[in-house]
Amino acid sequence: MHPSCRNILNKCDTLMLDMDGTLLDLAYDSFIWLDLVPKEYAKKMNMSLGDATAQLYKHFMSLQGTLKWYSSDYWSELLDLDIIKLHQMERDKIQYLTGAEEFLNLIKTYDIRVLLVTNAHNDILKLKSEVIGIDQYFDQVYISHDFGAPKESQLFWKKLSNAEPFDIKRTVFVDDNEIVLDSAKQFGIKSLIQITKPDSKQKQQIAKNYLGVKGVLELIE
Numbered sequence: 080m081h082p083s084c085r086n087i088l089n090k091c092d093t094l095m096l097d098m099d100g101t102l103l104d105l106a107y108d109s110f111i112w113l114d115l116v117p118k119e120y121a122k123k124m125n126m127s128l129g130d131a132t133a134q135l136y137k138h139f140m141s142l143q144g145t146l147k148w149y150s151s152d153y154w155s156e157l158l159d160l161d162i163i164k165l166h167q168m169e170r171d172k173i174q175y176l177t178g179a180e181e182f183l184n185l186i187k188t189y190d191i192r193v194l195l196v197t198n199a200h201n202d203i204l205k206l207k208s209e210v211i212g213i214d215q216y217f218d219q220v221y222i223s224h225d226f227g228a229p230k231e232s233q234l235f236w237k238k239l240s241n242a243e244p245f246d247i248k249r250t251v252f253v254d255d256n257e258i259v260l261d262s263a264k265q266f267g268i269k270s271l272i273q274i275t276k277p278d279s280k281q282k283q284q285i286a287k288n289y290l291g292v293k294g295v296l297e298l299i300e
């Protein structure tokens with residue numbers, strides 16, 4: 080167990096967990112968006128992979144942190160590609176991060192309300208649930224698209240607290256995205272944890288402003 084995590088879960092009654100990069104390996108999503116989509120887009124537009132990648136990256140950057148960025152419908156329409164189908168083609172790459180499934184099984188035995196709080200689109204969550212059953216571990220699942228605001232915005236947290244009253248002093252929130260953690264902090268959530276190894280194929284990140292753990296299992300063991 081990470082020494083600073085000792086008792087952190089004993090002092091909370093709500094645990095909010097992000098999905099991609101916190102429980103599930105971000106390598107899958109990175110592969111889809113940074114490899115497969117540019118390749119398919121280049122084919123469709125009859126352009127070089129380099130040009131397609133440059134064009135897409137520019138677009139990705141401009142929408143980062145917005146609900147559109149997380150919307151497979153938006154990208155399907157804009158790029159005229161079936162984004163869900165591309166995800167389905169590569170479904171074998173969907174996997175838990177090291178220790179995440181073990182953690183989810185252990186946390187079920189705690190007297191804590193466990194929530195999935197994700198920016199992922201409903202169709203993607205559905206696919207991931209079909210493949211590895213991620214949805215079975217939670218008391219409730221909240222998708223930012225249902226609130227019309229991403230976790231990066233205060234509106235999301237306001238709407239979440241209306242749907243699910245929680246005590247900001249007795250809630251632990253875990254995410255791999257520092258901007259999302261900043262947003263949760265601004266809302267007043269006290270216990271914030273950053274995952275530093277969200278992608279099995281990338282090197283570990285450094286948590287500068289939050290308590291960092293490589294994976295969720297460190298919260299218990």
Ligand SMILES: [Mg+2]
Binds near residue numbers: 098101
């Ligand atoms: Mg994430």
